[in-house]
Amino acid sequence: MNVELKDIYKTFGAVRANVAINLTIPAGTIQGILGENGAGKSTLMKILSGFFRADKGQILLEGQPVIIQSPADAIKHGIGMLHQDPLDFPPMRVIDDFILGRKGNLPMGQAEAVQDFKKLAEQFSFSLDPETYVDSLTVGERQQLEILRLIWLGARVLIFDEPTTGISAAQKEKLFAALRLLASQGKAVLFVSHKLEDVEGLCSSVAVLRQGVLVGEAKPPYVTKQLVEMMFGKAISVGARNPCGVEKEIVSLSKLSVEDYRLKVRDVSLTVHCGEVIGLAGMEGSGQGLFLRAVGGMTRTVGGKILIDGRDLTGRSYQTFKAHDVAFLPAARLEEGLVPGLNLTEHFILAEEPKGFFINWEKGRLLAQRRISEFNVRGTPANTVESLSGGNQQRALLALLREQLDLLLLEHPTRGLDIESTIYIWSKLKLRCKQGMSIFFVSSDLEEILQYSDRVMVFFSGKVTPPIEAATLTTEKLGELIGGKGWPTKPGEQVSESTSGKGA
Ligand SMILES: Nc1ncnc2c1ncn2[C@@H]1O[C@H](COP(=O)(O)OP(=O)(O)O)[C@@H](O)[C@H]1O
Numbered sequence: 038m039n040v041e042l043k044d045i046y047k048t049f050g051a052v053r054a055n056v057a058i059n060l061t062i063p064a065g066t067i068q069g070i071l072g073e074n075g076a077g078k079s080t081l082m083k084i085l086s087g088f089f090r091a092d093k094g095q096i097l098l099e100g101q102p103v104i105i106q107s108p109a110d111a112i113k114h115g116i117g118m119l120h121q122d123p124l125d126f127p128p129m130r131v132i133d134d135f136i137l138g139r140k141g142n143l144p145m146g147q148a149e150a151v152q153d154f155k156k157l158a159e160q161f162s163f164s165l166d167p168e169t170y171v172d173s174l175t176v177g178e179r180q181q182l183e184i185l186r187l188i189w190l191g192a193r194v195l196i197f198d199e200p201t202t203g204i205s206a207a208q209k210e211k212l213f214a215a216l217r218l219l220a221s222q223g224k225a226v227l228f229v230s231h232k233l234e235d236v237e238g239l240c241s242s243v244a245v246l247r248q249g250v251l252v253g254e255a256k257p258p259y260v261t262k263q264l265v266e267m268m269f270g271k272a273i274s275v276g277a278r279n280p281c282g283v284e285k286e287i288v289s290l291s292k293l294s295v296e297d298y299r300l301k302v303r304d305v306s307l308t309v310h311c312g313e314v315i316g317l318a319g320m321e322g323s324g325q326g327l328f329l330r331a332v333g334g335m336t337r338t339v340g341g342k343i344l345i346d347g348r349d350l351t352g353r354s355y356q357t358f359k360a361h362d363v364a365f366l367p368a369a370r371l372e373e374g375l376v377p378g379l380n381l382t383e384h385f386i387l388a389e390e391p392k393g394f395f396i397n398w399e400k401g402r403l404l405a406q407r408r409i410s411e412f413n414v415r416g417t418p419a420n421t422v423e424s425l426s427g428g429n430q431q432r433a434l435l436a437l438l439r440e441q442l443d444l445l446l447l448e449h450p451t452r453g454l455d456i457e458s459t460i461y462i463w464s465k466l467k468l469r470c471k472q473g474m475s476i477f478f479v480s481s482d483l484e485e486i487l488q489y490s491d492r493v494m495v496f497f498s499g500k501v502t503p504p505i506e507a508a509t510l511t512t513e514k515l516g517e518l519i520g521g522k523g524w525p526t527k528p529g530e531q532v533s534e535s536t537s538g539k540g541a
Pocket residue numbers: 049052053054072073074075076077078079080081
């Protein structure tokens with residue numbers, strides 16, 4: 038069935054969730070709906086499936102305008118939706134759930150319904166037992182059940198809202214095969230996601246939403262960079278090296294030495310200017326983590342000097358470094374960075390300097406609300422931090438950083454996050470760099486090191502290269518150094534011809 042959305046508008050209070058959206062989805066295709074969290078994807082899909090009424094605009098099926106008042110209405114028109122946050126399933130058997138939508142006008146006995154169920158399940162290679170209870174199914178299996186149910190109800194337009202969240206890789210493969218089968222049967226499939234990889238691998242066409250607006254459409258072969266630009270806007274050019282423009286020294290290390298029971302890192306000298314990003318590369322445990330913590334006063338140094346913004350902080354504690362506008366974000370977000378059990382408002386209250394004896398809850402809540410929307414954290418001030426996804430926890434940590442910072446030390450800032458969250462987080466970090474903040478970060482992701490660093494230092498069992506201009510490095514060269522190849526054998530010998538970083 039051909040679907041057409043014409044000039045769709047929807048606002049929630051002051052939020053413009055959908056603005057003048059026009060989109061046509063031909064039968065037999067898989068249409069991707071791509072966009073950041075909050076872009077308006079679910080809203081648009083809920084309008085098509087009868088959960089919301091549009092403020093303005095039209096829906097056409099096979100060229101005919103239709104009015105869809107409710108989800109029941111939508112399914113009568115052949116439109117079914119699998120929701121992002123699946124509604125609670127009552128404790129019933131799979132087969133009872135399957136026939137639920139037809140109760141009252143079941144034109145057949147249960148035995149025939151079971152036959153239909155089995156036939157459909159086989160067609161899609163879903164192994165679901167009609168006699169088991171729904172609450173014992175995994176998220177992926179509930180999805181499978183929901184697909185069969187909607188098809189049995191006669192759906193010819195199927196909407197999947199972020200269906201790959203919370204399912205296994207094997208279930209994802211099955212799901213994608215099912216979506217391709219649906220399209221090949223002439224159904225219109227809408228696939229909503231914020232994951233580029235999934236969309237690129239599956240969709241015959243992609244529409245990108247940003248802040249409620251349909252900003253562009255693309256067809257294969259997809260150019261990831263172009264999709265990213267559409268999702269986030271051209272203004273965010275995360276790869277750009279943009280020191281703040283002022284020649285101000287933020288960090289100056291002279292002959293810094295630090296050691297633990299296994300490793301000795303010796304005589305590191307380095308000057309970092311405001312806005313600069315220094316990537317620390319190496320196999321886990323090669324000295325880069327030790328060095329990073331030393332630069333923030335978390336590990337005692339055994340020689341040399343650390344100057345932050347011209348002040349000698351050698352041998353001082355992290356508290357003192359913090360007082361001089363240095364901050365550290367650990368890799369273990371929940372263990373070291375956030376406090377499980379506390380909600381976002383409580384975190385903002387903790388992060389702010391206490392001004393007086395009484396806690397100003399209202400102020401904390403407002404601050405949390407403002408920062409949550411500024412950093413696009415998917416959650417509310419009342420959400421506990423452990424209820425957020427990894428990407429949202431990392432956004433929350435960034436949102437918690439004080440406005441005035443000279444130096445930020447990061448451990449694996451985007452480990453475990455998807456590419457969109459990674460880009461988002463680096464866009465926020467680079468913005469802070471433009472305002473004058475410098476960054477040291479440890480990462481085991483070579484691409485991340487090369488893409489976001491101005492200069493790179495490579496660690497190998499305690500040895501350190503001088504800072505190398507990232508622009509002169511390749512993944513290959515970096516990989517070799519990390520693996521211990523290409524290091525100078527004689528003292529004074531250069532690591533590579535490109536080690537002459539400024540101020541090194
Ligand atoms: N029921 C609602 N009430 C108020 N605001 C909403 C509601 N649903 C969505 N929004 C707001 O509309 C915007 C778009 O949300 P949504 O369509 O869920 O985005 P996406 O699915 O792309 O993440 C967001 O700012 C969101 O907070």
